[in-house]
Amino acid sequence: LLSIGVRAETRLAQTAGLKIGEMRGICVDEYLQTSHEHIYAVGDAIEFPHPITGKPWLNFLAGPANRQARIVADNMVLGNRLKYEGSVGTSIAKVFDITVASTGLPAKRLKQMEIPYLSATIHSGSHAGYYPGSRQMDIKITFSPSDGRLYGAQIVGYEGVDTRINQYALAIKTGATVDDLTRLEHAYAPPFSSAKDPVAISGYVAGNILAGKMTPLYWRELEQADTTKVILVDVRTADEYALGTIGGAVNIPLDDLRERIGEIPTDVPVWLFCGVGLRGYLASNILKANGYRDVRNLIGGLKTYRAATAKPVAPADFDTAADSHSSEAAVHYNHSCETSVCEGGKTVVRVDACGIQCPGPILKMKQAMDGLAPGEQLEVRATDAAFPRDAEAWCRTTGNRFLGRHSESGVYIAMIEKTTPCAVEASKPQQGDSGKTLILFSDDLDKVLATFVLANGAAATGRKVSIFFTFWGLNAIKKTNRPKVTKDFFGRMFSWMLPSDSTRLALSKMNMMGMGAKMMRYLMRKKGVDSLEELRQQAVDNGVEFIACQMSMDVMGVRREELLDNVTVGGVATYMERAEKANVNLFI
Structure with missing residues (x-):
């Protein structure tokens, strides 16, 4: 989706000889009167001074347009009595289950206009944390470093965003300061807010910055x-x-x-x-x-x-719409680390594994499952994107029943039911299992070549083949033309030191500062041997499964966007489930 923007439609005004301003909108005065005394203009097509900067700007919002229409109606009937005060541009949008809102001038615009500013960012609950259902609300405000006048506010959250952004908008339009935010009187009850509302907290934080209590x-x-x-x-x-x-x-x-x-x-x-x-x-x-x-x-x-x-990366095979699951015993999560409830005749244990990297969520899940009786269910929440797939693979390996998975606001949720010992026994690999798994740990050109040769040979027999790319092996599945991604210092450092893609891989022996790898590729072409990239594509065409290790990606600063499109992301449990069903497991 591309949000290109809009332009004011002013051809009628230009034909009528009305003055057009520097923003290419219709010029109006404080009474919304154009350059012709008998013509007024309202809505998206007019430009009017911004209340903070005093500079003309275009404001494509329905609320201000309706207010302008009422002012103009009175002014045309009663004479120019009502003045328009201008709009600070308050907007709100729903992005799936997230609400985003903005009012006034954000930091980026202030910087462009060379207006000195300070900012404060807070993360607060939409209501009292001890009352069920409190959701995170992220707020950033900008303000004057000299007198604390509020310039703008931005909010991302799930509930209560609309009421808070309206309070900020009114404060900005009335020239309020961040100190005034602490004086706002909020209706308080635990289901709706905290004793210190997020709006007030942002004012306190900004006040601490202005007063020098915090640098x-x-x-x-x-x-x-x-x-x-x-x-x-x-x-x-x-x-x-x-x-x-x-x-x-x-x-x-x-x-x-x-x-x-x-x-x-x-x-x-x-x-x-x-x-x-x-x-x-x-x-x-x-x-x-x-x-x-x-x-x-x-x-x-x-x-x-x-x-x-860090740019969030969703798993390539994770479809929240397709995977949304309504289990036999619907549960509602609270903030306890591990709790049990009995709903719909089923005992459900809830485990919070958020913030833990692979294999932490799986280990925590197993510990909880060990304490369950057959028929009891487990709900596990984690922020590790590879966890739902790992949980499903773990269930196939152990014989437990995977009920479903879905996501809520960046949290991945898996529902599992513990099965009887007989079901676990039946899930163990049988003699007929004959898949092949390979772990590619190296990024040496000759070893990577061998990996894809073996994988293609195994795939040709009609067997299931999986390659698990971990640590240096990730370099073999990087895109040649990779998109730009944001990385931290260590991620950038790894990018500088590691091969950018498969064409840069070196030989394990006799590399001779890169000459050996070039000689190898030359000899392969001369003798009609497919190149590494051709062998890799053949593996894709033959249905070989490419799995990138989530933990290795996190440690080495590799983003999902840098890897080939057919690569999926998994963890230890994903590999182990395939290894148990294979009669050949190779570590290269």
């Missing part, structure tokens, strides 16, 4: 910085740190900071971060109270940084 660190600054010249401190818990952090960061949990403050030098800048920014703010206060001067906190925390620097 912000923005994700672009961190991404582009030389982190060897600062000390980067992750103040989350050790368990959170173990699930992934920013490269080069040391872990000093907030609760341990006072006891371990001696581990942080005072003569270098200290950059702090946590999950969403709150603990980083508290940690910065502790350090400043103990004499640290150059302390900054990552705005929006690790959640914002990861979202901004």
Whole structure:
């Protein structure tokens, strides 16, 4: 889908000799009167000064157009009495189950217009977290660094977005400051909001920045910085740190900071971060109270940084519409790590494996399954994109019943039912199983050639053949003309050091700075041997399954868009399920 944009249709106005402005819209004054005193104009075709910048702009929105029409009707009947105040451009849209909204001027536009600004980003629940159904809401506001006047707001969330964006819009139109956001009186009850509404929280965060209580660190600054010249401190818990952090960061949990403050030098800048920014703010206060001067906190925390620097990639074979499942015992998730309910005559255990990388979700799933009785069901939620496929493969291997999978707002959900020991026994590989699996670990040209030769030979017998590409083997299935993708520092470093695609692979012996590989390809052509790329395409045509290891992709900074279109993404369980049904397993 391409959103090209629109242009104002002004041919009638031009034919009538009306003045056209610099934005190619019809010029009107504050009474919405054109250059001809008896002609007024409203709607998408007019240009009018923006309330913040004072510069003319076009505003293609129905709400302001209706207001303009009422003003013009009164002015034509009663004389020019009502003035139009202008629009700040408040819009909202539904993108599948996500709601996105914007009002005023975002950071990018302010930067283009060279207007000084600051911004604050928060991640808050749509209502009180202890009341079921609270959904994440991400808010970014822009404001003046001198007087705190609110410039703009953007929200991405699932519920309550419309009410909040309208509050921001009114604040911007009335010239309110971020401090005024904290004075807004919100109707509070746990199903609708928290005692401190997200709008108020954004005002408090912005106020802390203006008052100097916190020095912000923005994700672009961190991404582009030389982190060897600062000390980067992750103040989350050790368990959170173990699930992934920013490269080069040391872990000093907030609760341990006072006891371990001696581990942080005072003569270098200290950059702090946590999950969403709150603990980083508290940690910065502790350090400043103990004499640290150059302390900054990552705005929006690790959640914002990861979202901004990594492009999400959906599995190639994951179709949420086709895979949506309504099980016999519908369940509703709450935030407990593991809970049990009895619905529709079935006991359902819910497990949260979000934030854990492969093989963590599978291991957590197995632990939960071990404690179930036959007939009981398990609902597992994970953020690892390869998990649903791994879970299905694990069920085929173990004989448990895979009920279905679907996704909700970036969370992948699998439903499983534990079967009887007899069913498990029946699922074990039989003598007739004769598939072939290969693990390609190397990116040496000769070893990759051998892999595809063996795969094509096996596929020619009509057997099921799967190649599991892991670590360096991923270089064999990269596209020659790869799209540009956003990567973090380590991802870019791997890209610089690794072969860009299969045409750059080297020989394991006698490579001679690349001459050996060229000689090998020359001899293959001379003797009529298919090239590596031709052998690879033959494997695709013969139905050989290409599986890229999700964990290897994450570690080496390889994005799904860089790989061949026919490649699917899987994990350990996906390979093991195929290996158990194969009578040949090769590691190359």
